[in-house]
Amino acid sequence: xxxxxxxxxxxxxxxxxxxxxxxxxxxxxxxxxxxxxxxxxxxxxxxxxxxxxxxxxxxxxxxxxxxxxxxxxxxxxxxxxxxxxxxxxxxxxxxxxxxxxxxxxxxxxxxxxxxxxxxxxxxxxxxxxxxxxxxxxxxxxxxxxxxxxxxxxxxxxxxxxxxxxxxxxxxxxxxxxxxxxxxxxxxxxxxxxxxxxxxxxxxxxxxxxxxxxxxxxxxxxxxxxxxxxxxxxxxxxx
Numbered sequence: 001x002x003x004x005x006x007x008x009x010x011x012x013x014x015x016x017x018x019x020x021x022x023x024x025x026x027x028x029x030x031x032x033x034x035x036x037x038x039x040x041x042x043x044x045x046x047x048x049x050x051x052x053x054x055x056x057x058x059x060x061x062x063x064x065x066x067x068x069x070x071x072x073x074x075x076x077x078x079x080x081x082x083x084x085x086x087x088x089x090x091x092x093x094x095x096x097x098x099x100x101x102x103x104x105x106x107x108x109x110x111x112x113x114x115x116x117x118x119x120x121x122x123x124x125x126x127x128x129x130x131x132x133x134x135x136x137x138x139x140x141x142x143x144x145x146x147x148x149x150x151x152x153x154x155x156x157x158x159x160x161x162x163x164x165x166x167x168x169x170x171x172x173x174x175x176x177x178x179x180x181x182x183x184x185x186x187x188x189x190x191x192x193x194x195x196x197x198x199x200x201x202x203x204x205x206x207x208x209x210x211x212x213x214x215x216x217x218x219x220x221x222x223x224x225x226x227x228x229x230x231x232x233x234x235x236x237x238x
Contacts, residue, residue, distance in 0.1 A: 001069050003078075004105060004226045006094035008061040009054060013089030018053035024090070025065060031085040034078070037068040051105040051211055051222060052112065052176050055183065060208035062112065064105045064222045066098070075229040096226030103213075105222050110214035111161060112176040114184040115207045117169035122203030127195055129165025135194050136163045143190050156182055156190065163187070173219075176211065 009021070016024070026046050029036040038044040047068040054060050072078055078095040086092065102108070118125045135141075141157040159182035162173040174182045184206050192199040212219040 001072055002098050002100050002102070003067055003069060003072060003229075004094075004096050004098045004223055005065050005067060005082075005092060006096075006223050007063045007065065007090060007092045008059075009063055009090055010059045010061075011089040013087070014057055014059045017056055018050070021054075021090075022048070022050060028082060028085050029067070032081045034081060035070040035072070037070055049104040049106055052109050052178075052181065054208060055185070055206070058206045058208060061093070062208050062210035062221075064211055066105045072097070072229055074231045077231075078229070094223050095229070096223055097229045098226040102225050105211075106178055108213040108222060108225070109177040109211055110175070111173055111212040111219050113209040113212075114172050114174065115169055115209055116172065116184055116188060117205045117207070119203055119205060122200055123197065125169070127197075128170060128191060131191075131195065132163050132165045132170060135191055136160060138194075141190050141194075143186055156186060160187060 009016075025048065029046060037047045039047055049066045051064040054063060072095075073081065075095045075097075079092050082092040082095075118128075138157060140155045141160070142153050142155055145152050145154045159175040159180060160172065161175065162171070164171055170188075172184060172187060174184065174187065176182070185201065185204075188204050189199045189201075211222050213222050213225060214220075215224075
């Protein structure tokens with residue numbers, strides 16, 4: 001049975017990289033005594049797929065991982081069993097069954113919401129929050145994209161779906177995924193250039209709020225593809 005798990009990453013664990021998080025979840029499944037499925041062959045591994053990796057130093061309440069199980073308990077019990085073995089800073093928020101034919105969460109990811117907050121002493125916040133609309137409605141927002149072999153100028157404006165100021169900082173909805181992906185750091189660097197400021201990467205804090213799939217032209221949380229597993233359903237698949 002395939003399941004989609006929503007989880008959060010906060011506190012000091014924001015400095016743990018994506019590969020370490022993967023290994024952490026592999027061990028958590030075993031510590032929780034869950035019937036995770038393994039691949040076949042010479043080197044069996046847990047069947048697990050993570051959505052868009054979270055950058056080091058970022059926190060989130062909208063992370064997802066797909067995992068395949070031989071069978072499952074109810075959604076509520078699966079969440080409780082996983083949280084019982086988790087360290088402070090990582091919490092499982094949802095556990096939902098999904099159809100085996102659904103794209104894995106990495107392939108399905110289409111967009112993500114971010115909240116950008118300001119560290120004190122770096123920038124005048126209102127200079128950003130009050131200029132979000134004119135920044136967003138520029139015909140082009142060009143940034144310099146660097147690779148190991150070349151440099152090129154790229155227009156990121158089509159990848160910014162929404163941006164506005166609010167009390168906590170700057171909210172933005174960005175195209176995210178394996179085909180096209182825009183990082184909030186890139187947007188804030190472009191915003192600094194627009195305002196005539198030098199970009200200081202230490203001046204901002206980034207929090208991913210939700211990750212979305214696209215279905216029939218609508219953006220829906222990745223978890224919307226699944227369903228709550230009741231105790232009756234869990235008894236049937238054991």
